Amino acid sequence: MKLATLRRRTYGLPGISGVARLDRRTTRLAGRLNPGDIAIIDHVDLDRVAAGALVAAKPAAVVNAQPSISGRYPNLGPDLIVASGIPLLDNVGSEIFAAVKEGTRIRLDGDLVYVGEAPVAKGTAQDTQTVAALMSEAKSGLSAQLEAFAVNTSEYMSRERELLLDGVGVPDVRTKFAGRHVLVVVRGYDHAADLKALKHYIREFKPILVGVDGGADALLEAGHKPHMIVGDMDAVSDAAFATGAEVVVHAYPDGRAPGLARVQDLGIDAVTFPTSGTSEDVAILLADEKGADLIVAVGTHATLTEFLDKGRSGMASTFLTRLRVGGKLVDAKGVTRLYRSRISSAALLLLVIAALLAVVAALAVSDSGRTYLNNFDSTWNDFVNWIQDLFS
Template sequence: MRFPFHKHSSPDGQPVGVVRVDARTKDLVKRLNPGDIAVIDHSDLDRVAAESLVEKRPAAVLNAAPSVSGRYPNLGPGILVDAGIPLVDGLGADIMRLREGDRITVTDGAVRLEGEEAIVAEGTVQTPASVEASMEAAKEGLAVQLEAFAGNTMEYMKRERDLLLNGIGMPEIRTSMAGKHVLVVVRGYSYKEDLKALRAYIRDCKPVIIGVDGGADAVIEAGFKPTMIVGDMDSVSDKALRSGAEIVVHAYRDGHAPGLARVEALGVDHVVFSATGTSEDIAMLMADEADAELIVALGTHATLLEFLDKGRAGMSSTFLTRLKVGGRLIDAKGVSRLYRTRISSWHLFFLALAGLLALWAALQSTPAGQTFLGLFGATWDDFINFLRSLVGLSPATPSL
């Protein structure tokens, strides 16, 4: 199969480039440069991972695992293929043995080190037609996934009912949220566009901003400062952790916190929150328990397909969390569509003053305008003298 020819292809249109290898896609994209070939091991490639890859413009994406397993219609493969990025699936464990920096060529799904004939690994080239067929077939697996999702939801409810219903286990935090708007930022679906659309809202309403792991860096990149950072600290930068935000380290129910050692090494103040579920869940639960007036969710999951596309059984916790905080919760897209910048009385005063000054300057620049201003000044003097006569004062000196 010939791929679309571009500067990172061989003369016959086949991808060629430097390899970047990582089983964790979100770690790989930090090192990925335009024209590199991304080697991942990501079954059921989700939308967030695919969008992060597309943003880096690799020459190709090689997946050791099937990008579509058939469990449910995941969104990632279609995003890559529609962006014109070659996707080769099911290459197996051998592809992960490539070393960072190797140069390879990809020909009809066969991967070779540049200049060598031996095949390192061979997989299936995805096309728009094959992705569409896989999506149709995967819809049949939705019933099974729904049953599993419902089961996971009940298990989460049993484990965390005290936290959900009574707030038992909430950490002591210094950030005040009572009666305030709280913006929870996850580096997820369309987070950059939504942050841009909410600039006026953030400027005017000054919400408490909670960055969930890498969401804190997204907030900083957008020109704002996070008030709090919540997460297991696996994808947030040292810069964000040192920004002065309150740090809440998400731990497992057994108390193990993978990100705790890193935070302690940086020497930043922090608290630990042990809870089942995702970090975005505990951010929303803390805001709800702190009696926030409104919780605005940005980059989080809203639909059933998005829950499944995340690819984790724990996403059932997010479903229950949304039910718990639903009375206060609104999606960022809804805010950006409904919100209008507020204009204060001072803004209106200065706008009117600027208009009057512009009118005065325009009248002064013409003879007719100067005559009008002279007549207006004389009328004004007569009015002032009339008022002075009412209180027994002598007439004022006429204005010139």
């Protein structure tokens, strides 16, 4: 039975009912959503990473105070929401954050949001057809977006040229990267599938595991323990901090680090890395500057579509960071396509069988070996007879 139908029967009113959860930071909200809640966000041009986090939480509906597709460029988040069967009510206005309190039961019916029987907000209900139409219109804005991206890249290069060219500002850390493989995990594009595909690589090469904000919890969910946690610290669970991983807090260029207070309250020593780039850039630059042989990126941005989908000037730093690191940086999907375990399961099984046959042959041709085999045969027969006596 569909959730919407169940709610109509339960509460006797049309539409979809649920407990409201509100946050202007979408990824932070996704971390505390329960299945069946109604997510209220404030996110212009909803990107695929944020939408994926919402979908994973299984809300009854998503209400956006802003346009989920503004028309600047074809962002990928709204299509993921509606394709997952989750109703999306768009552009209801920021006033909803004052009209609806956290934990209040609300109801969506058509393009209206109700608290009790009183309408408190009105928006535009989106579906696959309307999202497709908006995406088609937004493609016309790509050229302007590319020009803006180029300008942002030039500005970032001017601000951070010493960091990018000479590594000035990279802090000292306890973790030893020199000569090692490093796996940088962001809770982003296909991160769970990529981590699963990399399990043999991780077992064989034992890379240093770096979780970027929620990527630390992604590592835990995949059965791995992070060696280092990098980021703003707003999407890292206490369980991830409890692993004992070294913590590097991403700070603003002026030194302010809002996430540092939380880390210090937990009694954890941390270092700060001031830069105007993104947290994933911090992790990659740190690994590169400290001498990593290879950096494998999971869940990060790799294609032009993904760069534009994020829709912010910070993506300029990611582009330049990838240029700086060069061939040392490999996307996880490339590793899974090229990597094969050095010893296949079939070869290992054949090796074990051959070793056993060699041992048996050696025992069979020697006097002491035949004595051992006769004793083993006698012991085995006694054991089989004892088992048969138990069930007779």
